[in-house]
Amino acid sequence: MDKDDRFMLEALRLARQGVEQRHGGPFGAVVVVDDEILGRGWNQVVARNDPTAHAEILAIRDACARLGQFHLERASLYSTCEPCPMCLAATHWARIGTLVFAADAEDAARLGFHDKAIMQKMHKPLPLSGIQVRRIMQDSAQELFELWQADQAKTPY
Amino acid sequence: MDKDDRFMLEALRLARQGVEQRHGGPFGAVVVVDDEILGRGWNQVVARNDPTAHAEILAIRDACARLGQFHLERASLYSTCEPCPMCLAATHWARIGTLVFAADAEDAARLGFHDKAIMQKMHKPLPLSGIQVRRIMQDSAQELFELWQADQAKTPY
Numbered sequence: 001m002d003k004d005d006r007f008m009l010e011a012l013r014l015a016r017q018g019v020e021q022r023h024g025g026p027f028g029a030v031v032v033v034d035d036e037i038l039g040r041g042w043n044q045v046v047a048r049n050d051p052t053a054h055a056e057i058l059a060i061r062d063a064c065a066r067l068g069q070f071h072l073e074r075a076s077l078y079s080t081c082e083p084c085p086m087c088l089a090a091t092h093w094a095r096i097g098t099l100v101f102a103a104d105a106e107d108a109a110r111l112g113f114h115d116k117a118i119m120q121k122m123h124k125p126l127p128l129s130g131i132q133v134r135r136i137m138q139d140s141a142q143e144l145f146e147l148w149q150a151d152q153a154k155t156p157y
Numbered sequence: 158m159d160k161d162d163r164f165m166l167e168a169l170r171l172a173r174q175g176v177e178q179r180h181g182g183p184f185g186a187v188v189v190v191d192d193e194i195l196g197r198g199w200n201q202v203v204a205r206n207d208p209t210a211h212a213e214i215l216a217i218r219d220a221c222a223r224l225g226q227f228h229l230e231r232a233s234l235y236s237t238c239e240p241c242p243m244c245l246a247a248t249h250w251a252r253i254g255t256l257v258f259a260a261d262a263e264d265a266a267r268l269g270f271h272d273k274a275i276m277q278k279m280h281k282p283l284p285l286s287g288i289q290v291r292r293i294m295q296d297s298a299q300e301l302f303e304l305w306q307a308d309q310a311k312t313p314y
Contacts, residue, residue, distance in 0.1 A: 008294045012301060019305045022312065026305035046312045051227045051250040052214050061207050070208045080298050085279060086246035091288065092275045093208040093243060098289040102298035111302055112313060118249045122242060123280060131248065132255040137165045141237050141259035144169060145268055148176045148183035155179065155203045156269060 004100055007032050007078040015080045018042035025113060029055035029079040031063035031072060039063025055079060056087035060094050070157055071095045081108055084115040085122050161257055164189050164235040172237045175199035182270060186212035186236040188220035188229060196220025212236060213244035217251050227314055228252045238265055241272040242279050
């Protein structure tokens with residue numbers, strides 16, 4: 001069997017298990033490094049009462065925990081569905097280089113999921129995103145940034 | 158003191174504590190419901206080896222855990238910095254209605270953080286995002302979606 005198919009089958013298996021146990025939506029993901037699965041995740045929004053517990057987020061956290069590092073430069077992410085903007089940004093933050101997916105955001109929208117709607121909101125300027133936005137205390141935040149910048153022993157990421 | 162300022166001061170305090178303990182970047186956040194802080198977070202990317210451990214994500218997870226629910230319709234999110242796309246999408250998933258922030262993505266970019274770069278990548282179609290993308294096994298994902306759709310006892314979100 002093709003490697004891609006093998007890893008996607010595992011993501012599909014995790015997703016199916018999550019649906020059967022009613023953990024959340026029908027989504028699974030694995031993180032692969034050097035042809036080995038190092039992170040596994042399936043949607044657990046309902047089970048964990050956590051709106052951020054998407055399959056990809058959990059798979060990335062799992063792989064990072066296993067490797068003890070917050071970047072996954074050589075990793076591939078296999079997801080049963082195109083990542084939502086939260087998970088896509090997490091993929092960028094983790095510096096994952098390759099993404100393989102099966103269903104897409106249109107398919108998820110047909111099931112009633114908001115991935116596509118959120119994507120569209122995020123292409124608008126923040127004040128038009130549907131969220132009420134205010135900006136305050138910019139000077140205090142700048143002081144904080146200077147504190148961080150002055151710390152020679154910090155770990156950048 | 159103005160309510161907004163009071164909540165932002167707590168977010169700034171958390172961020173400062175995180176910088177002092179070298180947990181990660183200079184970012185803090187609180188989730189407020191009915192004038193009460195129900196969720197707290199500060200950047201812990203370095204401390205937890207978790208690229209998703211941004212202040213806002215942790216504050217949202219904290220508030221949801223406390224309330225035992227995955228939506229925060231009446232909540233406001235106070236963040237010391239404009240949320241990155243991961244955190245903004247999480248704000249949408251959590252159905253948070255109000256966002257108050259201090260520094261913005263430009264300020265964070267001056268510190269070397271990638272919020273703005275990731276935002277720009279996400280405004281492009283996926284194949285131009287800098288991540289290698291492949292799509293496979295769409296039929297298997299559809300079968301999984303049908304399994305979920307057929308389950309009458311599921312919890313939608």
